[in-house]
Amino acid sequence: xxxxxxxxxxxxxxxxxxxxxxxxxxxxxxxxxxxxxxxxxxxxxxxxxxxxxxxxxxxxxxxxxxxxxxxxxxxxxxxxxxxxxxxxxxxxxxxxxxxxxxxxxxxxxxxxxxxxxxxxxxxxxxxxxxxxxxxxxxxxxxxxxxxxxxxxxxxxxxxxxxxxxxxxxxxxxxxxxxxxxxxxxxxxxxxxxxxxxxxxxxxxxxxxxxxxxxxxxxxxxxxxxxxxxxxxxxxxxxxxxxxxxxxxxxxxxxxxxxxxxxxxxxxxxxxxxxxxxxxxxxxxxxxxxxxxxxxxxxxxxxxxxxxxxxxxxxxxxxxxxxxxxxxxxxxxxxxxxxxxxxxxxxxxxxxxxxxxxxxxxxxxxxxxxxxxxxxxxxxxxxxxxxxxxxxxxxxxxxxxxxxxxxxxxxxxxxxxxxxxxxxxxxxxxxxxxxxxxxxxxxxxxxxxxxxxxxxxxxxxxxxxxxxxxxxxxxxxxxxxxxxxxxxxxxxxxxxxxxxxxxxxxxxxxxxxxxxxxxxxxxxxxxxxxxxxxxxxxxxxxxxxxxxxxxxxxxxxxxxxxxxxxxxxxxxxxxxxxxxxxxxxxxxxxxxxxxxxxxxxxxxxxxxxxxxxxxxxxxxxxxxxxxxxxxxxxxxxxxxxxxxxxxxxxxxxxxxxxxxxxxxxxxxxxxxxxxxxxxxxx
RNA sequence: UGCGGGGUGGAGCAGUUGGUAGCUCGUUGGGCUCAUAACCCAAAGGUCACUGGUUCGAGUCCAGUCCCCGCAACCA
Numbered sequence: 174x175x176x177x178x179x180x181x182x183x184x185x186x187x188x189x190x191x192x193x194x195x196x197x198x199x200x201x202x203x204x205x206x207x208x209x210x211x212x213x214x215x216x217x218x219x220x221x222x223x224x225x226x227x228x229x230x231x232x233x234x235x236x237x238x239x240x241x242x243x244x245x246x247x248x249x250x251x252x253x254x255x256x257x258x259x260x261x262x263x264x265x266x267x268x269x270x271x272x273x274x275x276x277x278x279x280x281x282x283x284x285x286x287x288x289x290x291x292x293x294x295x296x297x298x299x300x301x302x303x304x305x306x307x308x309x310x311x312x313x314x315x316x317x318x319x320x321x322x323x324x325x326x327x328x329x330x331x332x333x334x335x336x337x338x339x340x341x342x343x344x345x346x347x348x349x350x351x352x353x354x355x356x357x358x359x360x361x362x363x364x365x366x367x368x369x370x371x372x373x374x375x376x377x378x379x380x381x382x383x384x385x386x387x388x389x390x391x392x393x394x395x396x397x398x399x400x401x402x403x404x405x406x407x408x409x410x411x412x413x414x415x416x417x418x419x420x421x422x423x424x425x426x427x428x429x430x431x432x433x434x435x436x437x438x439x440x441x442x443x444x445x446x447x448x449x450x451x452x453x454x455x456x457x458x459x460x461x462x463x464x465x466x467x468x469x470x471x472x473x474x475x476x477x478x479x480x481x482x483x484x485x486x487x488x489x490x491x492x493x494x495x496x497x498x499x500x501x502x503x504x505x506x507x508x509x510x511x512x513x514x515x516x517x518x519x520x521x522x523x524x525x526x527x528x529x530x531x532x533x534x535x536x537x538x539x540x541x542x543x544x545x546x547x548x549x550x551x552x553x554x555x556x557x558x559x560x561x562x563x564x565x566x567x568x569x570x571x572x573x574x575x576x577x578x579x580x581x582x583x584x585x586x587x588x589x590x591x592x593x594x595x596x597x598x599x600x601x602x603x604x605x606x607x608x609x610x611x612x613x614x615x616x617x618x619x620x621x622x623x624x625x626x627x628x629x630x631x632x633x634x635x636x637x638x639x640x641x642x643x644x645x646x647x648x649x650x651x652x653x654x655x656x657x658x659x660x661x662x663x664x665x666x667x668x669x670x671x672x673x674x675x676x677x678x679x680x681x682x683x684x685x686x687x688x689x690x691x692x693x694x695x696x697x698x699x700x701x702x703x704x705x706x707x708x709x710x711x712x713x714x715x716x717x718x719x720x721x722x723x724x725x726x727x728x729x730x731x732x733x734x735x736x737x738x739x740x741x742x743x744x745x746x747x748x749x750x751x752x753x754x755x756x757x758x759x760x761x762x763x764x765x766x767x768x769x770x771x772x773x774x775x776x777x778x779x780x781x782x783x784x785x786x787x788x789x790x791x792x793x794x795x796x797x798x799x800x801x802x803x804x805x806x807x808x809x810x811x812x813x814x815x816x817x818x819x820x821x822x823x824x825x826x827x828x829x830x831x832x833x834x835x836x837x838x839x840x841x842x843x844x845x846x847x848x849x850x851x852x853x854x
Numbered sequence: 855u856g857c858g859g860g861g862u863g864g865a866g867c868a869g870u871u872g873g874u875a876g877c878u879c880g881u882u883g884g885g886c887u888c889a890u891a892a893c894c895c896a897a898a899g900g901u902c903a904c905u906g907g908u909u910c911g912a913g914u915c916c917a918g919u920c921c922c923c924g925c926a927a928c929c930a
Contacts, residue, residue, distance in 0.1 A: 393870090402858050409857080480859085480924075510859070511924065518924085549878085550867090555860050556923055563866075563879090570879060574892055582889040589888075626868080629878070643886075643894040651888095711890060793929030814930065827930045 177465065177472040178210050178219045179501075181446040182263075183482055184226035184271065187250040188235055191257050192526040193559060194512040194519045195479070197547040202507065202624050203477035204263045205548065208678035209619040211264075212695075220466050222449040223258075224269030225251040228423040229438035236422075243422045247272055257530045262540055262681065267456070269449035271424075271441060276448035280441045281427040283497060284416075288428065292496045293364035293416060300419070301356035303349040309419035310349055310356055317347035361419055363434070364426075368411035371492045375411070378502070379403045379487060390504045394621050397554065398480060399508050403487045414489070416440045443490040446476075473504045480508050507622040510552035514559050515728060524731040527559070527724075535724070541680035542568045542713065548628045548679055561724045565716045576635040576683075577712035580672070582642060583665045584690050584709040590651060590662065597702040598663035604641070608634060608671035615675055624679075631675035638668045663700070670697050683712050758813040759829075759853035761843055762788070764806045779803065781810060781826070784850020788812070791824035809841040809853055 182203040185191060191200075200223075207221040227247035236243040247270070255268050269276070287293060301310045349356050368375075377383050379400055382392040392400065416437045417426050423435025435441075447467060454462035466472050476486045486506045494500040512519065519526045532543060546564050549571075550557045587595060611634045618627030642665060647658045673687040674697065688695065690707045762781040779790045790810070809829040829841045843851075 398859055405857060483858095513923085554867090557866080566865095566879065569890095573890060578889055578892050582893080586888050626877095629868095632878085639889095639893050640895095642888075646886075646888090648888045649886090709889090713890085715890065791930075811930085824930060 176214065176218070177469065178214070179450070179466040179472055179474045180207050180210075180219070180221040181474070181476050182221070182223040182265070183476075183478040184224050184442050184445050185254055186229070186231070187225040187227045187247040187254070187270075188232050189250060189521050191254050191529045192519055192521070193514070193529065193532070193543070193547060194526070196261070196529060196543075197512045197551050197559075198479035198509040199477045200258065200263050201544060201547055202509065202551065202622070205624055205627075205678045206475070206477070206619060206622070207264050208681060209616060212674075212677065213616070220266050220450065220453070221264060222267055222269070222446055222453065223263075223265050224267070224271065224445055224449045225254060226438070226442045226445060227251065227270055227272040228435070228441055230418070230420060233420060233422045244272070253530065257533065260533050260540075261529060261543075267449050267453040269445065269452050271445045271448070273448070273452070275452055275455075276441075276445055277424050279448040279451060280424045280436055280444045283444050283447075283493070284424075284436060284440070285427055286497050287493065288364070290496065292366065294367055294413065295362055296365050296413070296415075297360065297362040299358045300361045301347060301349070302359040303354055303356050305349070305354040308421075309359075309361065315347050315349065315356060317345055363415045363417045363419075365413040366416050366440075366489070366492065367413045368488065368492060369413070371495075372407050372411045374495075375488055375491065376404070376407045378491065379407070384502060389502065395505060396507060396622075398510065399483055399487060399506055402480075402483050406484055406488060411488070439485050439489060440493065443485065443493075467501060468499050470501070472501060474501045476503050476506045478506060478508045480510050483508050505622065510554070510556045512547075512550070512552050512557055512559055515561070515725070516558070525728065527728075536720075541683045542572060542716070544680055545572055545628070548624050551625055553623065553625055561721045561728075565718075565721045568713065568716045571632065572713045573715050575632065575639065576672075576676070579635045579638045579642075580669055580687055580690070580712055581709050583638070583662075583669045584706065586647065587662055587666065587706055588708060590658065593706055593708070595666055595700045595704040595706055596659035596662050597700065597704075598660045600667070600699065601660070601664045604664045605667060605671075607637065608668055611637065612671060612675045619678060628679050631672075631679060634668065634672050634675045638665065638672065641665065641668065666691065666700060666706070670700075673697075686710065686712055756813075757811060760784075760810055760812050761847050761849060761851045761853065762808055762810040762826075762828075763849045764803050764808060767803050777803070779828070781808070781828075782849045783810065783812065784848065788825040790826045790828060792828045803840075806840060807842050807847060807849070 180203055183199045185195060203221065207219055210219045232243050232246055236246055251270050258268060301315050303310050347356055382390040417434045418437055419433060420435045421433060424441050426434040426436060450463040450466055454460050478486055491502050494502055514525060517525055546567050549567060550559060611630055615627045615630035618630060645661050647661045651658045669687060670691055670693055673684045677684040690710060692706050760783060762783050764779050765782050765787060766780045767777050777792050779792060781788050781790050811827040811829060814827050831839050831841060
């Protein structure tokens with residue numbers, strides 16, 4: 174009986190659509206791995222689960238900002254993303270969601286199990302509460318004066334001026350970053366996971382691949398960045414981590430007296446893999462079937478994720494699974510690095526992204542082209558980059574010229590010489606063995622999570638085919654030795670059939686089209702005498718310059734257009750009184766000196782001549798202007814802003830700037846040279 | 855500055871336990887014409903970021919320096 178394989182793909186967060194970075198990072202490698210395994214050990218022994226992650230403060234905040242309900246937001250993106258995955262052909266057995274009742278129940282059961290075992294520490298503390306927004310505030314959402322250095326810009330978790338770690342209660346004059354209201358200190362309590370208690374076995378698990386002293390997995394197949402990041406966490410000491418939040422959007426903590434508390438989203442989300450499996454089992458009308466995937470020792474668990482998720486999947490979730498007991502721990506967590514786009518990182522807020530659903534619209538019937546390119550450049554060991562020119566080059570020079578062309582020549586020749594009836598001959602074992610060797614090399618690479626290498630081995634089969642034809646030149650021999658040509662074409666057809674198998678996990682549609690042309694099934698045992706093949710159809714079409722130009726333009730205009738989510742919605746602020754306006758002391762100043770502030774990328778320290786005095790002002794413009802650029806410039810200065818220490822330097826005012834949608838900055842300057850200190854009214 | 859990852863021919867990347875530096879694309883020359891001006895062959899092109907060290911021998915190990923990316927911080 175075959176081993177079973179349970180594959181999970183990171184649950185996409187349901188607050189936005191999917192882009193190519195998500196696909197290249199987790200879903201495409203997971204899909205390739207799944208397809209490979211299904212062909213190897215049978216469909217019934219492989220399960221691939223995923224779903225929307227729909228909880229957490231970020232969705233809650235987005236809902237408040239957009240004046241919608243959290244449910245409306247997650248419904249919207251769950252639907253969009255589910256459809257995009259389907260259209261792209263990611264082979265999930267189920268795409269579930271964490272807002273479902275089944276998930277809530279599952280997560281609560283999990284929590285209770287650990288709670289009863291005393292795994293959590295209940296810690297009482299006082300936490301800031303925003304009476305206007307009516308919610309507890311995360312530490313980062315509280316601003317106040319640092320008790321240590323008196324900086325007024327300290328956050329609830331840390332003061333950036335002196336670097337001291339703080340708790341919100343220590344802040345002097347704290348206020349909410351949400352509403353600006355004075356937060357109240359209310360008593361609350363939370364359950365914490367003392368991760369430090371587990372660091373011993375976690376370290377052994379990550380470093381040596383051992384669990385409870387016994388062999389668990391091969392560490393050499395784990396990626397550097399995964400092992401490195403986990404060990405660095407362990408070495409710097411695992412702390413206590415709160416597993417509950419004071420939040421009304423999430424899985425309620427199922428304990429009496431815990432009303433208004435929800436499970437921490439990172440506790441709840443990975444359990445989503447389990448509840449997804451349960452839902453799948455229910456859909457199969459075999460509700461207990463999920464257990465064999467999660468609990469049988471002959472089932473392998475693999476998590477596909479991006480690098481931002483590493484510690485949650487390699488440290489926190491394993492602790493939870495092990496403490497619960499009876500669950501398998503991951504055999505591998507092949508986390509990818511990040512994919513950049515046209516020289517810049519992908520950014521949802523700046524709309525610098527290639528959205529999956531838009532690609533599918535703009536390039537209909539070209540899923541495999543994107544799968545090919547994203548696999549070729551997958552950020553397996555370091556960040557990599559997608560450019561549209563590269564996409565075009567890879568499709569035209571590799572997919573079209575090497576793969577598509579080879580298949581086309583074979584099918585065209587067979588039709589031409591034999592009227593579509595495959596010539597029958599003895600199997601050339603040298604050729605066949607070579608094909609099988611390439612296929613197994615390709616598959617070994619997949620098994621070791623080296624998808625780029627595996628794809629390249631599959632492509633080598635097409636290269637081998639082209640060379641085979643060029644070396645033997647059947648089109649020349651046909652006139653003098655047609656018998657020999659029959660042998661050659663029989664082999665060429667066999668190579669093509671093997672090629673379909675080799676590319677199947679990577680490009681399932683192209684593989685199917687090859688099989689259709691050859692008239693064969695996925696399980697192929699050689700051509701029989703009298704086998705009929707179909708007519709030649711092009712596997713891939715060239716990508717034209719204008720398509721690429723269009724995409725590049727689209728990216729450029731997306732960056733500056735108001736369609737970006739950040740800039741689209743910038744309503745005017747409420748009216749104020751003339752008195753309030755008069756409180757502002759705005760004047761013209763002239764920049765005399767400028768220098769970069771040490772240890773801060775973005776800060777310039779300026780001295781500004783205000784006529785009667787010279788002021789020191791620290792401004793966050795270092796990435797846009799060098800000191801030489803700004804010396805001598807006349808600018809608008811807000812003079813009576815409360816002085817503030819930034820990086821230890823007191824800033825005595827604020828330079829007024831304007832910023833466009835691309836993030837470019839300009840000074841607000843007088844239209845001609847003017848007297849320093851002149852008032853602006 | 856803290857943590858992690860990385861710096862290899864024009865571009866994108868491999869280089870396992872140290873032993874003549876590889877792959878894909880591009881470039882140049884040639885061949886072929888069955889094929890989506892596709893395919894095949896050949897060539898040019900690298901002091902493996904830098905500096906020291908260990909070694910008979912280092913891209914590969916050790917130390918230091920510089921640079922890039924992500925996270926963190928900063929952006930009054």
